Amino acid sequence: MIPFEALHGIKLPQLALGPYQQTNIAHVEEMLQEMHNIGQFLKDNFLQARARMKQYVDQKSREKSFQIRDWTFKMMGDVSYQLEDTCLGQIHHHVYYVSLLKKKIGRGEVPIENFQNLIKRMRAEISMETAIETSGEMAKSGYRTMVNTLGWFHSLKSQVMEKILICFMLVLLCLKCKECSSSTESVQYSAINCRKHTAVLTDFGGNGDGKTSNTAAFRAAIANLSTVAADGGALLIVPPGKWLTGSFNLISQFTLYIHNEAVLLASQDEADYPLIDPLPSYGTGRDAAGKRFASLIFGTNLTDVVVTGGNGTIDGQGDIWWKKFRGKQLKNTRPYLFEIMFSNQVQISNLTLINSPSWNVHPVYCKDVIIEGLRIIAPVDSPNTDGINPDSCTNTRIRDSYVVSGDDCIAVKSGWDQYGIKFGMPTQHLSIKRFTCISPDSAVIALGSEMSGGIQDVRAEDITAINSQSGIRIKSGPGRGAYVKDIYVKGFEMNTMEYAFWMTGSYGSHPDEGYDPNALPIIQNINYRDIIGKNVTTAGNLAGIQGDPYTGICISNVTLDMASILSDKPKKQPWNCTDIAGTSSRVSPQPCDLLADKQPGKSVDCAFPADTLPIDNVQLKTCQG
Numbered sequence: 001m002i003p004f005e006a007l008h009g010i011k012l013p014q015l016a017l018g019p020y021q022q023t024n025i026a027h028v029e030e031m032l033q034e035m036h037n038i039g040q041f042l043k044d045n046f047l048q049a050r051a052r053m054k055q056y057v058d059q060k061s062r063e064k065s066f067q068i069r070d071w072t073f074k075m076m077g078d079v080s081y082q083l084e085d086t087c088l089g090q091i092h093h094h095v096y097y098v099s100l101l102k103k104k105i106g107r108g109e110v111p112i113e114n115f116q117n118l119i120k121r122m123r124a125e126i127s128m129e130t131a132i133e134t135s136g137e138m139a140k141s142g143y144r145t146m147v148n149t150l151g152w153f154h155s156l157k158s159q160v161m162e163k164i165l166i167c168f169m170l171v172l173l174c175l176k177c178k179e180c181s182s183s184t185e186s187v188q189y190s191a192i193n194c195r196k197h198t199a200v201l202t203d204f205g206g207n208g209d210g211k212t213s214n215t216a217a218f219r220a221a222i223a224n225l226s227t228v229a230a231d232g233g234a235l236l237i238v239p240p241g242k243w244l245t246g247s248f249n250l251i252s253q254f255t256l257y258i259h260n261e262a263v264l265l266a267s268q269d270e271a272d273y274p275l276i277d278p279l280p281s282y283g284t285g286r287d288a289a290g291k292r293f294a295s296l297i298f299g300t301n302l303t304d305v306v307v308t309g310g311n312g313t314i315d316g317q318g319d320i321w322w323k324k325f326r327g328k329q330l331k332n333t334r335p336y337l338f339e340i341m342f343s344n345q346v347q348i349s350n351l352t353l354i355n356s357p358s359w360n361v362h363p364v365y366c367k368d369v370i371i372e373g374l375r376i377i378a379p380v381d382s383p384n385t386d387g388i389n390p391d392s393c394t395n396t397r398i399r400d401s402y403v404v405s406g407d408d409c410i411a412v413k414s415g416w417d418q419y420g421i422k423f424g425m426p427t428q429h430l431s432i433k434r435f436t437c438i439s440p441d442s443a444v445i446a447l448g449s450e451m452s453g454g455i456q457d458v459r460a461e462d463i464t465a466i467n468s469q470s471g472i473r474i475k476s477g478p479g480r481g482a483y484v485k486d487i488y489v490k491g492f493e494m495n496t497m498e499y500a501f502w503m504t505g506s507y508g509s510h511p512d513e514g515y516d517p518n519a520l521p522i523i524q525n526i527n528y529r530d531i532i533g534k535n536v537t538t539a540g541n542l543a544g545i546q547g548d549p550y551t552g553i554c555i556s557n558v559t560l561d562m563a564s565i566l567s568d569k570p571k572k573q574p575w576n577c578t579d580i581a582g583t584s585s586r587v588s589p590q591p592c593d594l595l596a597d598k599q600p601g602k603s604v605d606c607a608f609p610a611d612t613l614p615i616d617n618v619q620l621k622t623c624q625g
Contacts, residue, residue, distance in 0.1 A: 187237060187257055187625050191306045192347050192370065194623035195255050196232025199225055200239055208241015210265060215246040215272060222251055229253040233304070235625040238262045238312065246272025247335065250299035250307070257625065258312030258351060266296045266316045266337070266357070273335045279364060281392060281415030281423035281453060284511045285333035286384070287325060287358070292333035295362070302343040311375070313352040318382065321357035325383050334358040334384075341365050347620075349373045358384045360403075364391040365425060368615060372399035380440050382406035387437070389413055392425040392453050395615040398432045408446040409437035409468075412455055414482070417515040420452025421481045427453070429613050432460040439468045447484050449475035449507040451521065454482040459609060461491045470499040471533070474523060477507040478545065481519035485552075487526045488608045494533035500560055501528065505545035505579060523550035526582075527606040533560040538572060539589055544579030553582025554606035555595060562589065 199221055202208075206217040225234035233253040240261035246269065250256065258264065267273075273293035278284050285292045296316065299305055314337055321334050334357040340346050342365045350373040353360050360376050363369045371388055378385035387403035390396045391413040403409035414420060414427045437444040444465040447455050465471050471494050474484055494500055503523070523544065533539075539560050544550035562574055577592035584595045585604040591597075598604075 187259070187310065189255075189257060189308050189310070189350070189623055189625075190620040191255055191308060191349075191623050192345055192618065192620060193233060193253070193304055193306075194621055195235035195253075195625060197225065197228045197234045198237065198625045199234070200237045201243065202239060206238075206241075206243060208239070208243050208262070210242030210244060210263075212244060213246065213267065213272075214243045215248060215267070218245055218248040222248065222254070225254065226251045237625060238264065238309075245296070247274060247294045247296055247298055250297065250302060250305050250340070252302045253304045254302075255306040255308065255623075255625075256297070258307075258309035258314070260310030260312055262309070263313045263315055264296075266314070266318075266335075268317050268320045275332060278333075279341075279415075281365075281420045281425065282450070282511060283416065283419035287330050287333040289512075290332065293335040295336040295339035297338050298340075299343060300341040302340065302346070304345040305340065305343060306347040306349075307338070307351070308347065308349045309351050311350055311352055311373075313354065315354050316356035316360075318355040318357040318378070318385070322382055336360065336362050338362060339364065340369075344368050346370070351375070352377070354378065355382075356385050359386045359389050360405075361388045362391060363389075363393050363396070366393045367395055368618070369393055369396040370399075370615065370618065370620075371397070372401065374401040374403075376401070376403040376405065376409075378404065378406050380404065380406050380438070386411045390427055390430055391415075391450075392423070393427050393430070395429045395613060396427075396431070397613070397615045397618075398430075398435060400434045402436045404438045406441065407439065408442045408473075409439050409444050410435070411443075411446045411448075412458060413448070413450045414453030414455055416450040416511050417452055417479045417481075417519070419511060420450060421519060423453055425453045426456055426482070427451075427458075428456045429615070430458045431613050431616055432458070432463070434462045435460070436464040436466070437468055438466045441469050443470045443473035443502070444468050445472050445489075447472075447474045447487065449477070449480070449504075449509060451476060451484055452480050452482045452519075455484045455487075457486045457613075458488065459613070460489045461608075463489070463492045465492070465494040465497060467496045468494075469497070470502040471497060471531075472528065473499070473502040473504065474526070474550070475504050475507045476521040476523065476545075477505055478517045479510055479515040479519055480507075480521045481516070483522040483524070484526075485522065485524045488606075489528045490530045490606075490608050492528075492531040494531070494536060494560075496535045496563075497533060498537045499541050500531070500533050500536050500538070500558075501540040501542060501555070503542045503544065503550055503580065505543050505548070505550065520545060520548040522548075524552040525607075526550070526553045527608065528554070528558065529556045529606040529608065531558040531560075533558075535563045536560045537563050538576070539574040540577065540591065540595075542575075542577045542580045542592075542594075546579055549579040549581055551581045553580055553595065554584070555582070555587055555591065556585040556604060556606045558584075558587045560589065 201214065201217055201221055204217045204221040204224065206214050221236050225236060228234055229251055230253060233255070235255045235257060238256070238258045240259050242263045242265055244265040244267060246267040270293065275291040276294050278292060284290065296314070297307060316337050324330050325334060336359040337353055337356045338348060338360065339362045344367040346363055346366050346368065347370045348361055349370065352375045354377045356378060361371060361374070369390065376387045383406060385406040387405050387409040388398055388401070389411045392415060398410065410432065412427050412430060414425065415423050432445065444463060445460055447458065471492060472489055476484065574589040575592040577594040580594050582595050583598045584591045585597055585599065
């Protein structure tokens with residue numbers, strides 16, 4: 001272990017850096033190399049310190065309590081590992097920023113004030129001499145506390161005291177850093193478009209302590225980047241940390257990147273969410289009449305907008321909202337985590353979303369939408385925490401995502417009763433692949449119930465359902481109008497389901513008394529094939545509307561193993577069918593008569609389109625920032 005005084009010799013070359021005009025790539029590379037050297041120095045000496053601390057404590061405590069010895073070493077070891085992680089994180093934090101600086105210098109786009117502020121901050125935060133000079137008394141105080149707690153430490157020699165002081169110096173040094181970063185020197189991600197300009201949230205006053213509000217920082221950062229977004233696009237990086245924030249708006253030609261060690265914490269204060277008008281295709285709020293709270297991440301009338309990350313997390317902290325909803329204490333509709341309106345070229349990907357106050361992802365009135373690599377989790381009893389709700393959208397793809405929800409995992413929508421009929425914008429050309437859902441009280445894929453603008457050409461394949469109420473559900477009723485047609489599903493695995501297939505023609509929720517009960521929906525050309533289910537309670541509960549049957553239903557190559565029900569009650573029929581018409585082939589258990597096999601003995605597959613949707617052909621680019 002080096003002597004304590006050696007810490008005074010650790011310096012970074014920023015003291016030798018000249019003014020902005022004299023700084024070049026060579027200076028920055030020198031700084032990066034020195035930071036890597038310091039990081040390795042810390043790792044090596046922490047390892048040596050732990051070994052020597054263990055040896056010394058063992059030796060000095062043989063005649064003392066073994067319990068105290070073991071507790072002492074565990075405490076010192078745990079603290080040592082935490083200090084090492086924290087201190088290396090502090091170094092890596094600055095490696096991260098200097099690497100960005102290097103790229104910006106190379107492109108000639110570093111504003112002089114930004115560079116000068118960065119150098120000033122690094123001089124203050126990295127200098128170990130400064131840390132030692134300013135924190136000596138605090139370290140001594142901490143040492144005295146340890147001595148008072150463990151009296152037998154009075155016998156420690158000066159060498160051990162030096163080690164303890166070094167640990168205190170290092171932790172105090174690391175605490176000077178407001179946020180830490182991983183060793184990633186730049187971020188790499190996949191997106192519809194890459195960006196020319198890059199900024200980090202901390203450049204605009206962001207504080208990742210989990211307590212300080214960053215609403216103003218997000219808004220300032222995005223406002224600043226809006227001035228350059230038209231020139232090749234803009235990227236805002238959310239670095240490691242916990243970033244408390246209220247609602248903020250996105251811009252066009254913009255990417256928000258959330259680091260894998262970053263967590264966005266949604267504010268639980270209603271005042272942090274502006275009130276906005278109801279959606280024109282809904283006419284009113286979903287939780288209460290009138291206005292609704294803006295989503296945490298919101299945007300409207302945008303082109304080319306991306307929210308992605310290295311599987312960073314957005315925590316909606318929804319429990320307080322759920323309690324208010326259940327207690328009927330809300331005067332306005334709860335915020336969603338994402339809502340993007342009237343936009344095109346939208347991408348939301350590679351994120352973990354947890355505990356949304358209500359719906360998680362809601363693209364509405366959008367075109368060319370890519371949603372992939374999402375992990376969405378909420379308590380299975382949380383109210384209305386739908387996973388992904390494409391609403392009046394055209395050309396959308398959902399890929400490689402996993403949802404645990406208190407409501408539908410995917411709910412395809414297009415407006416509510418008379419408002420949706422008047423607005424007249426369908427959801428169409430929707431592709432869903434490689435999707436997994438757990439939703440004990442709702443559907444894996446729901447079509448409706450708000451479908452009054454129409455739903456057409458939905459293609460779902462390679463779907464997994466676990467412990468969910470229903471695999472595929474069509475929800476509609478008098479008053480909805482419009483249509484659900486040209487629906488294609490294949491390659492569906494179900495395990496522990498109440499219903500494999502469910503159609504409801506009597507869904508009764510309405511926005512107000514102004515709906516038209518004579519506006520009846522058209523449900524036709526519904527195709528399900530290549531489906532396996534285990535532990536299924538009811539194969540199909542299919543109910544259309546009297547006088548308005550659901551037609552063109554086709555089910556083929558389906559094998560459902562029915563659940564064993566230990567009860568004195570009569571055994572339920574596997575199929576219940578009213579007001580529907582269709583056909584089946586190779587289905588077990590045998591369907592109801594309204595779905596009779598029209599060509600017994602022949603193998604007939606239900607339709608599935610052979611072409612690909614335009615959105616399926618979009619290739620994401622590999623980008624760096």
